[in-house]
Amino acid sequence: MKKVCWPYFDPDFHNLPERIYGPVCRVSLDNETLEDCTLxxxxxxxxxxxxxxxxxxxxxxxxxxxKCFISSDAEWFMDVFHVKDENGNKLTDQNAINYIQQAIGTTTGPPDSTRANAYASNIFESENHSEHTTIEMTGTDRPGLFSEISAALADLQCNIVEAHAWTHNARLACVAQISDQSTDATIEDPHRLATIEDHLITILRATTSVSPCGKEANNQEVKTTGFLGGDYQGTMTNVERRLHQLMLSIRDFDGPNLRPASSPRTPFAWDAEEECRKTAVWIESCKEKGYSMVSLECKDRPRLMFDTVCTLTDMQYVIFHASTHCHEGYAFQEYFIRHVDGDVLCTESEKERVIKCLEAAIERRVCEGIRLELRADDRMGLLSDITRVLRENGLAVVRADVATQGEKSINAFYVRDISGNEVVPDMDFVESMKRELMGPSHINLQVKNEKHLRSPSSTEKSRYFSNIGDILKSQIGRFSFAKIK
Structure with a gap:
């Protein structure tokens, strides 16, 4: 038998570029250098x-x-993050460490989806979006609008599997995952999609808004788009990035509630008795280095750096150097940026726009006040019923996160009164609400205060929360019973 000869290949040949230039991406986690956080x-x-x-x-x-330090000059990215877990401790779970190394490592490809769900979990875990239809909505906000949207989708026989809505500066942006009520699958019929879109546009355009200069707006910024499946890859940050983009597209940064451009301040020169430090953003030129330096100070909170970096990236700016740190509950961030075309921020109008957009990105997520967390058995029209009860009792939803996990619906709402004022009960009253709502086994309501607690007046109690527990129990229970019949 004739011998077959194959050409010889060095088994280490594919590692040659890495041996010469180093690995394309190196990710390491250090728990030894610092006592209180992981590097x-x-x-x-x-x-x-x-x-x-x-x-x-x-x-x-x-x-x-x-804290973090970033440098990306000379086409090489070097970054150090100081991170803590949800409990404020070091990251010690080896599986989570492996996941971070795999997910960030650009040469390893996307991480395994099972591990991603296990170690990148969120309280609002997403279902498989490829089986659902994605709807994006933007428009002028008004009290009860989210409730009207929920009711419209229920009337159109659409099951809301997941929904996230932000309101800021009289604007609303919403991303929702829906499925067909009868098949629990994605909606593909173009005629039905057109009907859904027309119906939602009618609801969104019902608001007659007034522009900051006093003229009536024509609502041309209202739109519904994105009847697609699987665009968000099941991660919360992708949805939140899209919400930032939608808000940016309807110019929520340009309105009567935003302050004029901030002036430079001395870092951390805060009044200790000041209840809440306002957001401050300013821009300086570094002509000798060819950068624009963007500095900001604000109250620290989770996901703050994601919000600011997301906004700068979506505005087509490249971050070459950056440093961030926190001090006594406040954050200080500094970015050295250029536009993607290599230009710095030259005009005052461009600087003012960046300042306003960053202020809006920081503030649109902040919803101080009452947060309602409700878990219930999932069913068709549940979200519509819940938001209807809230609206009928003088509460407006200013932010919402809704998701489905198995047979359970998980809902979180930030609410204010119908006039937009904060509603802040004391801790004893919150506990009494919890006790009232423990009756039905299929409904679990928690009330959280995102700000300091104070003693409300008797009027506040009776108007907003004295009967809401009983109302939710009876009305949601009645809705469920009626649908079963």
Whole structure:
């Protein structure tokens, strides 16, 4: 038999570029250097948007970034993050550490989806979006609008599997995952999609808005788009990035509630008795280095760095150097940026726009006041019923996160009164509400205060919360019984 000869290949040949130039991406986690946090070190070939991708991985895992140092000159990305877990401790779970290294490592490809669900979990875990239809909505906000949207989708025989809505500066942005009520599958009929879109546009355009200059707006910014499946890849940060983009597209940064451009301040020169430090953003030119330096100070909170980096990236700015740190509950961030075309921020109008957009990105997520967390057996029209009860009792939803986990619906709402004022009960009253709502086994309501607690007046109690527990129990229970019949 004739011998077959094959050409010889060195088994180490595919490692040659790495041996010469080093690995394309190195990710290491250090728990030894510091006592109170884990260091995440990333060395990689740079590309546009890489910083945001890294932050998305850390944010998906609910890690808190307390400090970071970033440098990406000479086409090489070097970054060090100081991170803590949800409990404020070091990251010690080896599986989670492996996941971070795999997810950030650009040469390893996307991480395994099973491990991603296990270690990048969020309280609002997503179902498989490829089986659902995605709807994006933007428009002028008004009290009860989210409730009207929920009711309209229920009337159109659409099951809301997941929904996230933000309101800011009289604007609303919403991303919802829906399925057909009868088949629980994606809606593909173009005629039905057109009917849904027309119906939602009619609801969104019902608001007659007035522009900051006093003229009636024509609502041309209202739109519904994105009847697609699987665009968000099941991660919360992708949905939140899209919400930032939608808000940016309807110019929520340009309105009567935003302050004029901030002036430079001395870092951390805060009044200790000041209840809440306002957001401050300013821009300086570094002509000798060819950068624009963007500095900001604000109250620290989770996902803050994601919000600011996301906004700068989506506005087509490249971050070359950055440093962030926190001090006594406040955050200080500094970014050295250029536009993607290499230009710095030259005009005052461009600087003012960046300042306003960053202020809006920081503030649109902040909803101080009452947060309602409700878990119930999932069914058709549940979200419509819940938001209807809230609206009928003088509460407006200013932010919503709704998801489905198995047979359970998980809902979180930030609410204010119908005039937009904060509603803040004391702790004893919150506990009494919890006791009232423990009756039905299929409904579990928790009330959280995102701000300091104070003693409300008797009028506040009777108007907003004295009967809401009984109302939710009776009305939601009645709705469920009626649908069963």
């Amino acid at each position: 995440v070190k990333v060395d990689s070939v740079n590309k546009q948007g890489l910083l945001l991708e890294v932050i998305q991985v850390l944010t998906d895992m609910n890690l808190t970034i307390t």
